[in-house]
Amino acid sequence: MIKAERLIGSRLVDSCRYQHLQRPLNASAAGGSRPILAVVVVWSYDVLDDVAWHRLSHAYGSALDTPRHLRGLTATDAGVRTSALLHLWNSVTHQETHSTATAPVAELVARMLTDHRLGWPAATGEERSTRTELLSYLGHVAAWAARFQAKPNTVNYVRRDDLEADVYDVVWEPENDPDYIVVGRLGSGCVRRADVVIPLLVPWLDAPDPQEHGAALYALACWIGLAGDQVPIPSQALERLTAVATDSTAEPEIRIDCVLALAATGSDTSELLDDASVAIRTCAALSPATATDPRALHVITAALISPVECNQWLRQRPPTPYAEATLSARLVEAALRCTDDFERLLPAALGVAASARPWSIDETWGPLLAAAAPEPPATERPLSAAQRTYLSALAANDTLWRDQQQDRDELLHGLGLPLDRHEIQSLATAH
Structure with a gap:
């Protein structure tokens, strides 16, 4: 039992670090009244029978259990609660995988948050409530779902029914297994339910338990990061995210969570492009709303000059909102929104080329290679100096050419480029 309790605790976001950020959405301006949670749904366990x-x-088969x-x-028995978690x-x-039960369970968990019994400890000797654990969960x-959405080639075997x-x-x-299909975008079930889950999280930003409202802020940032601009976001949620994102006294990792969520929605984060924190500046530049701001490409370029370093700015656990496997992947997307002039992209592209790996294609x-070569070089149009420089940098990266x-x-062929490394280098140096 001790081992199980420690496992649960190790998965939790450090909600204690969020405690001083509480800004009650429904408290009086004077701050004298205690926040009152707006219960917007009546939960009944009868729903489970439907x-x-x-x-x-x-992961272990049918979800009948x-x-x-x-x-x-x-349950009143702490051991049963531990087993359930x-x-x-x-x-x-x-x-960190998603099964077909994941999204339905996530919605049900969000709906049951109003049950007062979830205020009991998550496990024997545990200070955090079961509700805190569920909010963290x-x-x-949502964070894992966002990663799956960004990687459509990650697939799963699913029964047709x-x-x-x-x-x-x-x-x-x-053909040899007609009862099954192979599917991608494994976070799609959660995306479909984001418009239900997000409003159910908002009231817990004002939970009397500071650990609960801290975990609620993390959960909200992750679900908004997943939903992006695809669903309406409650104004209270955007206000809280903005307040924390712009609070220079808040914990840096908490600010990053909020900035990433705002970026996912396309909110205007230009105010943060001059932030003292390089990580905050960089995350702010991910918002499509900053694409026309000259500072955004400057910030992105500064980060991508050393992709390996910038990828370490985001923690791995708990997972951050609106994140692919690497921050550099999101930054390349953002850079391509900023300009279609490859000469302006070249400094960032050279940083990427130097540390590129086959799996990051x-x-x-x-x-970036597709942006550099919008027309196949087989045409009479000569390569620009920027195109030649990028091709040469890719050819110089040994790790890209060690194996078939x-x-x-397929990428090189589709762009009309030679498949051989030495031929690419010759093309890059030809005048």
């Missing part, structure tokens, strides 16, 4: 759990799955664990979250972490989202789920089968992108239909150096790479060859 779900066809046999048509959902988790999941409703029992969801009910166990409010471990089921969420270890089965519904096993090793919801944040993790699964309740969630229609929310994903179908990648392949195996779709995230960084591939999109189908993705690399």
Whole structure:
């Protein structure tokens, strides 16, 4: 039991660091009244009986055992509550993956947050409430979902009759296994439910328990980071994110979470492009709203000159909102929004080329190569100096050419470029 309790605690966002950031959305201006949570939904566990759990799955098979664990979250026995939480972490989202039960469970968990029994400790000897644990869990789920959405080639095997089968992108239909399909964009179920979950998180920003409102801010940032501009965001949520993002006294990692969420929505984060923190400046430049601001490309370029270093600015655990596997991948997207003039992109592109790896072709150096060569060089149009310089930098990177790479060859062929490294170098140096 001790080991289980420690496992639960290790997954939590450090909500204590959020405590001083509480700004009650519904308190009096004088700050004298205690925040009152706006309960907008009445939760009933009867809802669990309406779900066809046999048509959902988790990491260990059918999700038929999941409703029992969801009910166990409010059990009087702390051991049962611990077991229920471990089921969420270890089965519904096993090793940071999403199963078809993940999104339905996330919605149900968000709906049950109003149950007063969730204020009980998450485990024996644990100070954090079960609600704090669930809010943290919801944040993790959304952050992982955003990563899956950014990586559509990450796939899963799903039964055709699964309740969630229609929310994903179908990648392949195996002829030898007609009962299954291979699907991508594994965070799609959560995206579909973001407009339900986000409003259910907002009241907990004012929770009397400071750990709960800290975990709620993290969860909210992650779900907004996942939803982006696809769903309406409550004004209270945007106000809180903005207040924390612009608060120079707040914990840097908490500010980063809020800036990333704002960037995902396309909010105007230009005020932060001159922030004292290089990480805050860089995250602010990810917002499409800053694309026409000359400072944005300057900030992005400064970061991408050393992609390996900038990728370390975001923590790995708990996962940050609106993040791909690397910050540099988001930065390349943002750079390409700023300009279609490759000469202006070249300094950033050279930094990317120097540290590029074969697996990052779709995230960084591939999109930049496509931007550098909008027309195949087989035409009579000569290569520009910027194009030649970038091609030469890619050819000089040994790691890109050590093995046969189908993705690399397909990209080069599609752009009308030679597949051989030495031929590319010759093309880059030809005048």
